[in-house]
Amino acid sequence: MYYIDDSEGQSKDKHLTYKIRKGDTLQSVATELGVDAYELRRYHNIHCAIPDLIEADFKSYLEFLILSPKKSAVSTEAEEKRPQKVSLGNNYKLPFLPGGIKKKYKVHYTTEVGEEIDTLEMNVSVKWLATDKNNFHLFEIKRKSIYVNNEIPDTVMDQLAAKTAEVIYPLKIVVDESGKWVAIYNFDDIESRWKATKKEILDYYEGEVTENYIDHAENALENEVTLFKYLSSDYFLRTFFNGIHVGYTADYTFKNDVFFPLEKEEESMFNVEQKINPFLDESYCIKVEQEGDFKDLAAEFNYGLDPWTGKFNATYLLDSDSYCVEKINLECSMDYDDPIKVTIAIEALKKGQH
Template sequence: MYHLEKIETSEYDKHQTYKVRKGDTLQAVARELGVEAQELRRYHNIYCPIQDLIEADFKNHLELVILAPEKKEVKTNEGIARKLKKISLANDFRLPFLPERINENYKIQYTSEVGDEIDITEMKISVKWLAVDNNRYHLFEIDRASEIYINGKAPDTMMSELALKAAEVLYPLKIVVNEYGKWIDIHNYNEIENRWGRIKREILDYYEGEVAEAYIEHTENALENSETLLASISSDYFLRVFFNGIHLGYTSDYSFKNEISFPLEKEEESMFKVQQKIAQHLDDSDLIKVEQKGDYIDLSDGIQYGYAPWKGNYNAAFFLNSDSYCIEKINLECSIEYDEPLKITVHIELLQEDEIKSNS
């Protein structure tokens, strides 16, 4: 039932795997292995290449499913136990933040599930550290590649094209990040405002009608001042997930309880009570793993009138380079069981050198 399989994708070489057979489904394989389907998908998605992510079910091309190890010690091919490597933190149990080393490219996938409707957006984003001031506020430049795919293809509707064209005004985006790695402000509002003149002319030259006018009005309302712009992009999944502020001081048992807000619904914050912890040892890939796991806090008025609270979950896993403490991979899944269930899944993964060259 359990296999160690060798294929070209290096991630699969490091883990125990299950070979997918014709007719297999996520639920059926989970039952066969005696695990929860959600946990099987969660562990696989943490370590697999982004094209092999399991969504509602297995993709047609998927050959192997990565399995969680049964023991903390992993055996090598020679049968010798792999020695666990303890992570290194600062003296106050703080996870170091060394942003000066960040100049990376990432591939991003957002999956939005509203009821039975699923939309998947894929893009590439670059992150570059620029400077730091005396108060330890860091300046980063964020840029987005022009190629964006929605449900596996380039945008092919007027509304999608307009939305992406209007969003071009933001990039390159310069942001301010505090000493804990949390995004707190926009730095280049004036540049963005000046950039809008050119993009607006391009929209008017190519598009016409009420839809184009509505996008222009919406963008100009967002650009009214720096505060309205910050509020407008506060729901940006990449900025909220990547600059989450995980570089904090932890307790001696490497964990603490926290409340986290996340824009599960656009321009509306959802609150979650989570346990935030760092794995005390490096994982199989010698990465530092930081987890945030918890439940939705229902702040609606319905509870006062005897209605059962809405339920939801927040699960995030950050994987950091053990030398630079820079992020290499993030998996986040956030959901609320409304009358119509709502779930957002975010996967961020460092682009490898060969992928960058093939795209240049």
């Protein structure tokens, strides 16, 4: 099953390895050895050659899995104190390994428009469902426990918005290999739920506000394209599935343009520097930062007026094994006549938290 292998000379310590057999998966081997699959993958990825990195599961050509040797408490403590370098894949790509992920997050938004400040809090669960042969991933998103300005929604508009959430969620989405949300998977289910919810709304609510809400919802749910456009302004989906799992340079950084819906259904472009801290932080997480300024594409048509200015700053803390989000802090602002600023905080809940 496994043996001590020193023929490769991979380190001064002999590595315990497992010979991968036909039909083996990361989870099946973890179960057989009685260890956590994430830990199994984490240790292998630290010590293997770059082409042998495990992503969603074993590569077809991978022959041996590197296992953690048994060490004394003293040596383990010394290793934990030593800075650990972040493992990247081929072409310095930040891997995206969602297989088996099932997490709950506390989400908090603060929106400031001029002197008016509004907050929204909710819990969101993210569950990986499947990965296809083209490395597209299927996720299920659920939302609950929504509070507006620290209170349960009580206005008609707030209640109607809550009804919308009941229609859209559970939401199944398709995410590409960079971790970016690219499509809605369960539009037919959502459309079916809307038919039942619409009847319930018309039976319970009335007036111009309700009529306007129904018209708006009908437009958003006209087809999969219109719903995707509507949900593109959802702060959680755009922040969490931001597509940060791409190739970096040898110094763990690069510059690119990031689009963000600071205002609903309106995209703002920011030219940002994106960088990874080469070493895990004190909580053994991978730190990814995005920082940049608003890119005013209409500046040349402002006829002498000063261009709009704005800032985009985001910090992602990722699990060093699964490369999945543990925490995000994002702040986006624009200096209009009435300045706008959105602050988004997303943090994984610990076991037992609700």
